[in-house]
Amino acid sequence: MSKKKPLILVTNDDGITAPGIRTLIEVMNTIGDVCVVAPDTPQSAMGHAITINDTLYCNTVKVHENEPQKEYSCSGTPVDCVKLAVNEILKRKPDLCVSGINHGSNSSINVIYSGTMSAAVEAGTIGIPSIGFSLLDYSLEADFTPCKKFIKKMALECLEKGLPKGVVLNVNFPKLKENEIKGVKVCRQADAHWVETFDKRTNPLGKDYYWLTGEFINEDKGEDTDEWALKNGYVSVVPVQFDLTAHHAIRTINSWDF
Template sequence: MHILVSNDDGINSEGIWALVNELKKVADVTVVAPEKQMSAVGHAITVQYPLRVNPFYKNGEFFGYAVDGTPADAVKLAVKAILKDKKIDLLISGINHGTNTSINIIYSGTVSAATEGTILGIPSIAISLATYAPNPDFTFSAKFAVKLAEFVFKNGLPRGTLLNVNVPPVPENEIKGVRVTRQGNAFWDDWFELRKDPNGRDYYWLTGKFVNYDQEDLDADHTAVQNNFISITPIHFDLTNYKMIEVLKNSGLENLLQGLDKD
């Protein structure tokens, strides 16, 4: 089994280090990840500037390839260039330091790296440790990632679908189980604080609070994690609202051109 690993926290993050060390016990692993922190960049790709790739060493040993681009750039470059002559059986993005549930999925570079893998036809997993506390312990998350990787390698995933995984930041003996969930109805109610720099100039700092409308629903990703379940959400990049297609067809929307004056 050959696994491509990427992330959005950067190739020097503790999460990717823990993940790779565990995965190497069961698979061949290639790391291609952003050279620096790229959280919340979504599925951005670089089209106006050249991308550069440098070998990255950790503790004196080769660890992987550092890309001066986004998570999606790193995955696309890995598949289309760096590893173009090698078969990739699975892509894992992570382990992210922070939650990727509900609305966060849209912004997440971690999820976007896995989404890019899915677009390219590779079974893909995004995995996050749901805490923003400093110096978290990624040990259990990494061990679970190995179990999940083996499961997906054996059973596969539907084309176009990836697994978004969030692990509660609690000791292993407090994990209640694994729960297959939906993307929850929670979002950031955010605002900008007006501040001044040391020179007296104004600047804005984004802040806010997380609001969860699914507090009682264990089938929602964020709530499941809050209740110490590992949340696994199958997601895909088809954003079509299929229920609305017939509604809009029946609304007369397709007849808007009737009676319109044409030049």
């Protein structure tokens, strides 16, 4: 009796036609049965936002005629896509959820803003082994080819061994050719932050508007971080937990006089 193929949910935050998700779909089609539920427009930096004050639309699409997977474009956020997939579209819970491949970094503090990672986290909250993938290249002409073999290996390992309860993986790829990538490092999230400013401008009608800008500051000198790994030619893998409790602080807060 042949083994049943795993069911794999693919999503992202860059939109269903983005080159990154098309590469991810290509790899997942070599592993199992694929269903794609992704935003119909870019939803970068949406974090874990969900749609509650507007209607959601979800339509079947066919981006490339020769591809076998079922695809749905959603008017909502990446997290909306996962919720719709699990509760309305799929007949059973997926064996794996993969999100990406994001155009740009989701390392360090960026993980909390990331729609890519929030989709993976949402799937993780309901017990689906999940991985978010990102490439440190914001260009629409980014070359995702060097990522393929790593993505396939990680997906197969995840399907075979599962993930610890409450954990999803945040995977970032350096912008390098395949033969330049030194390997994979399992890391901690670097202690880094953004120093942000707003570029204030005035439109032709005299109304002020703002563009968010800023500088990424990494003062973490550790050689066990995602930022160190990426800077030194490695793929970074950070196990991310969605229990946000600061367990180490409970004793301190309990000492306060409430």
